[in-house]
Amino acid sequence: MNTGRREFAKKVALTASLSALLPGLSQADILDIAKKKMKMGLVTYLWGKDWDVPTLITNCTAAEIYGVELRVDHAHGVTVDLSKQDRAEVKKRFQDSKVEFLGMGTNEQYDSPDPVKLKNNMDRSKQFIQLSHDLGGTGVKVKPNQFHKEVEKEKTIEQIGKALRELAIYGEDYGQIIRLEVHGNETQELPNIKAIMDVADHPNARVCWNCNNEDLIGEGLEYNFNLVKANLGDTVHIRELNVGDYPYQDLFNLFVKANYGGWVLLECRTDPQDKVVAMKEQLRLFNEMIKQAKGKK
DSSP, X not given: OHHHHHXXXXXXXXXXXXXXXXXXXXXXXXXXXXXXXXXXXXXXXSTTTTOOHHHHHHHHHHHTOOEEEEETTSTTOOOTTOOHXXXXXXXXXXXXXXXXXXXXXXXXXXXXXXXHHHHHHHHHHHXXXXXXXXXXXXXXXXXXXXXXXXXXXXXXXXXXXXXXHHHHHHHHTTTOEEEEESOSTTTTSHHHHHHHHHHHOOTTEEEEEOOOGGGGSTTOHHHHHHHHGGGEEEEEEEOOTTSSOOOHHHHHHHHHHTTOOSEEEEOOOOOOSOHHHHHHHHHHHHHHHHHHHHHHO
């Protein structure tokens, strides 16, 4: 696994910005991160769920969207059951294109009080880590996912955090980041995500900001953002930038101020007839917001 460790050392630079976000990085790593900029990508949530891999690559290329997180159980057909030959073929398709395969977006979660269910989720998560590695990806997205009435919240937080740490250690050998999506009833509240990350306490376990309305509760967006700023990973999920009232401009202002250099991935909820045109429009809005945020830095 020495090769995997070397790959991880290169890729971990994508997980955050500057030394404030990842204490202990070398000066060379800090400078490498500083050169990076936010890029828009796609999650195959609703836009892309019906596209096979060649169609996905073609449509993303047409829209100039050059990064993709593959949500599980979609038409792309990328699953843990793929043979070694099939994995090599999928990897080559991405390598031969401008579109970067970023990793798998899974539904694996670690909150269950049932030890058998927890073990099954852990085992399957490790299979996804191997799959993402084989396809040339950089990480696997997972979920917290909820609290249970019969279990103290602190116990569930500790359980999720310990599971993340185990996976982070496992993923390190495969060059894979474990991306905890800010998700789930109550678990998506940023103080709870912060508590989970404090337990995980591993540089390979990172937070995937998810643009939920809960980001605004309590002391507000900036306060909640700062709670997990040091744990931010290399992916962020957003919805349509021109739908709803989420303060995307304020969020991008915070990202630019923090010198964030990761992927901002469209996880859209609408169903436009021409999704390539829709992606182009989202990219235009994204670029405008980043430009405005840089003007305020």
